[in-house]
Amino acid sequence: MDLRKPSGYFFTLLGVLLTLMGILAPGTRAPLTDANVNLYTGLAMIAFGLILLLLARRSAA
Amino acid sequence: MTLHAVDYFILLLYFAFVLGIGWYLKKTVATSADFLTSQRSVPVWITSLAFVAANLGAQELIGMCASGAKYGIMTAHFYWVGAVPAMVFMGVFMMPFYFSSRARSVPEYLKLRFDEKTRGLNAISFAVMTVFSSGISMYALGLLLKLVLGWSFTASVLLSAAIVLAYTLLGGLTSAIYNEVLQFFLIVLGFTPLAILSVTRAGGWDGLRSRLPQVMTSAWRYMGDPSQNPMGIDTFGMVAGLGFVLSFGYWCTNFLVVQRAMAARNMAEGRLTPLIGAFPKMFMPLIVIVPGVAAVALSQMGLSYALPRKGAGFDYDQVLTTLMAQFYPAGLLGVGLTGLMASFMSGMAGNVTAFNTVFTYDIYQSYIRKSAPDHHYLTVGRATTVVGVVLSIACAYLAALYNNILDLLQLVFGFVNAPLFATFLLGMFWKRSTANGAFFGLLSGMAAAAATHGLTVAEGKGGWLTPLTTYPSTMAQNFWIAIWAFAACFLITVAVSLVTKAKPVAELKGLVWGVTPIPREENIPWWKKPVLVGAFALAAALVMNWIFR
Numbered sequence: 001m002d003l004r005k006p007s008g009y010f011f012t013l014l015g016v017l018l019t020l021m022g023i024l025a026p027g028t029r030a031p032l033t034d035a036n037v038n039l040y041t042g043l044a045m046i047a048f049g050l051i052l053l054l055l056a057r058r059s060a061a
Numbered sequence: 062m063t064l065h066a067v068d069y070f071i072l073l074l075y076f077a078f079v080l081g082i083g084w085y086l087k088k089t090v091a092t093s094a095d096f097l098t099s100q101r102s103v104p105v106w107i108t109s110l111a112f113v114a115a116n117l118g119a120q121e122l123i124g125m126c127a128s129g130a131k132y133g134i135m136t137a138h139f140y141w142v143g144a145v146p147a148m149v150f151m152g153v154f155m156m157p158f159y160f161s162s163r164a165r166s167v168p169e170y171l172k173l174r175f176d177e178k179t180r181g182l183n184a185i186s187f188a189v190m191t192v193f194s195s196g197i198s199m200y201a202l203g204l205l206l207k208l209v210l211g212w213s214f215t216a217s218v219l220l221s222a223a224i225v226l227a228y229t230l231l232g233g234l235t236s237a238i239y240n241e242v243l244q245f246f247l248i249v250l251g252f253t254p255l256a257i258l259s260v261t262r263a264g265g266w267d268g269l270r271s272r273l274p275q276v277m278t279s280a281w282r283y284m285g286d287p288s289q290n291p292m293g294i295d296t297f298g299m300v301a302g303l304g305f306v307l308s309f310g311y312w313c314t315n316f317l318v319v320q321r322a323m324a325a326r327n328m329a330e331g332r333l334t335p336l337i338g339a340f341p342k343m344f345m346p347l348i349v350i351v352p353g354v355a356a357v358a359l360s361q362m363g364l365s366y367a368l369p370r371k372g373a374g375f376d377y378d379q380v381l382t383t384l385m386a387q388f389y390p391a392g393l394l395g396v397g398l399t400g401l402m403a404s405f406m407s408g409m410a411g412n413v414t415a416f417n418t419v420f421t422y423d424i425y426q427s428y429i430r431k432s433a434p435d436h437h438y439l440t441v442g443r444a445t446t447v448v449g450v451v452l453s454i455a456c457a458y459l460a461a462l463y464n465n466i467l468d469l470l471q472l473v474f475g476f477v478n479a480p481l482f483a484t485f486l487l488g489m490f491w492k493r494s495t496a497n498g499a500f501f502g503l504l505s506g507m508a509a510a511a512a513t514h515g516l517t518v519a520e521g522k523g524g525w526l527t528p529l530t531t532y533p534s535t536m537a538q539n540f541w542i543a544i545w546a547f548a549a550c551f552l553i554t555v556a557v558s559l560v561t562k563a564k565p566v567a568e569l570k571g572l573v574w575g576v577t578p579i580p581r582e583e584n585i586p587w588w589k590k591p592v593l594v595g596a597f598a599l600a601a602a603l604v605m606n607w608i609f610r
Contacts, residue, residue: 003082006081006243007242017074017392028391030389032366033262037388
């Protein structure tokens with residue numbers, strides 16, 4: 001098994017979930033920060049997940 | 062702290078993935094060696110991240126953040142003086158012997174190099190210790206989840222244990238290692254935002270420095286005199302005790318981490334495992350310690366945040382979770398909590414997989430049933446996994462009932478571990494060291510550790526023989542216990558070896574420096590050469606020390 005695949009799917013999925021939270025519920029904020037942290041972390045996780053999937057694809061081809 | 066549906070969903074998604082990985086790897090397990098040692102099949106990027114993750118348990122995460130708040134950035138010595146040099150030494154100098162001996166475990170190496178009684182001493186103490194430490198961390202997690210989220214202690218202990226049991230039982234060590242990497246990613250991605258948000262809110266690193274006493278943000282400046290820093294240690298005690306004896310002992314001889322390097326595909330990758338692992342390791346303080354430092358600054362800014370209290374003092378163990386509650390909204394809070402669960406699981410799976418291998422090969426196959434068909438040992442390995450988890454749960458409840466017994470046990474384990482590095486150092490690099498030398502050296506080292514504890518006092522601990530000296534902190538006391546244990550073990554091993562008969566050199570092939578062929582490095586690219594990668598890791602750690610001096 002190429003571990004990059006399941007990890008890639010996991011973080012992409014998690015990232016999409018957080019990004020959706022950030023877009024659909026932008027008012028969800030923690031007490032000490034004004035930033036939309038769900039959105040930013042979600043986008044970072046999507047990027048990380050896609051990089052893993054891309055690497056897995058390249059070494060499989 | 063309150064969780065929302067989305068947070069629970071993230072936790073469930075994570076559980077589904079770890080179990081899925083275990084399920085998928087089920088078909089790779091046919092023999093006892095597949096189950097217990099992965100048969101040298103795991104790619105190096107995976108073994109090196111697992112090498113770091115197996116040590117990154119929930120207690121490490123919570124404890125490092127707590128120490129960050131209590132002692133400041135000095136806590137990073139555990140990484141930049143402790144772990145990194147030890148990991149480099151392990152990869153460059155020790156892996157060749159572990160690998161070419163073809164030992165399946167650290168105790169088995171001792172059997173090949175020395176004799177049965179040295180192996181027995183190490184195997185039995187290690188097996189007992191792993192069960193207790195996984196029980197203690199399970200207890201810590203159950204307690205924290207109860208305190209923070211109001212979850213039932215029993216429910217969180219049983220659920221997390223059941224999931225670890227399921228995926229290690231399905232795919233054995235390979236499954237534990239693969240999941241450790243997923244867990245490592247989740248810990249890093251889940252806690253990096255906390256570091257960024259808390260430091261930014263406190264005005265960046267410069268803001269932290271201006272708000273806090275200088276000693277909180279300097280790793281080295283106050284190390285000259287124990288009375289000047291909150292850890293109560295000086296440079297020698299820290300570098301020799303923590304940096305040399307304790308860290309080298311842990312990273313080079315603890316089977317929990319060594320097992321990850323032994324699962325690599327070949328000797329070159331086995332050597333690279335701790336060396337590559339050193340790079341993520343040296344950046345961990347920025348994620349696990351710095352938020353704790355930032356918490357102290359935040360608590361002085363007149364915001365809604367105050368350091369958690371317990372009675373008259375602070376409850377530092379809750380710093381991490383209270384910070385999460387302040388900076389993570391629903392959604393990311395689920396990720397952070399899942400990261401905490403992930404760290405707990407990677408630590409526990411590390412303990413369980415080390416326990417079942419040592420029990421099956423070093424205790425069962427050596428003393429109970431010597432020659433049986435392999436499928437018998439596979440069954441024993443699986444049964445031991447279940448027994449290990451059940452015993453850990455029992456220990457978690459024991460910890461909940463009798464806190465003092467556990468303090469005592471941890472103290473005793475400390476005595477058992479302290480001298481080990483001297484034994485390995487002499488065993489691997491001095492052909493003349495003998496089995497009796499090693500065995501009695503180890504016993505004297507343990508005795509020296511106990512004696513140091515009995516003769517010194519720190520924070521009201523120790524001094525049960527007769528108090529001769531007082532250390533400003535238990536940390537300083539621990540470092541000195543290690544130093545004396547190492548010295549006693551080293552001297553007695555040398556002394557006894559000189560008067561006992563050594564093994565003939567022919568029997569030491571592949572086990573000792575000088576009679577073990579070290580693979581030539583001319584044909585491999587420079588970025589795969591252990592010595593170069595190791596030197597680069599040390600240089601990078603030196604830079605980190607300099608930046609945070």
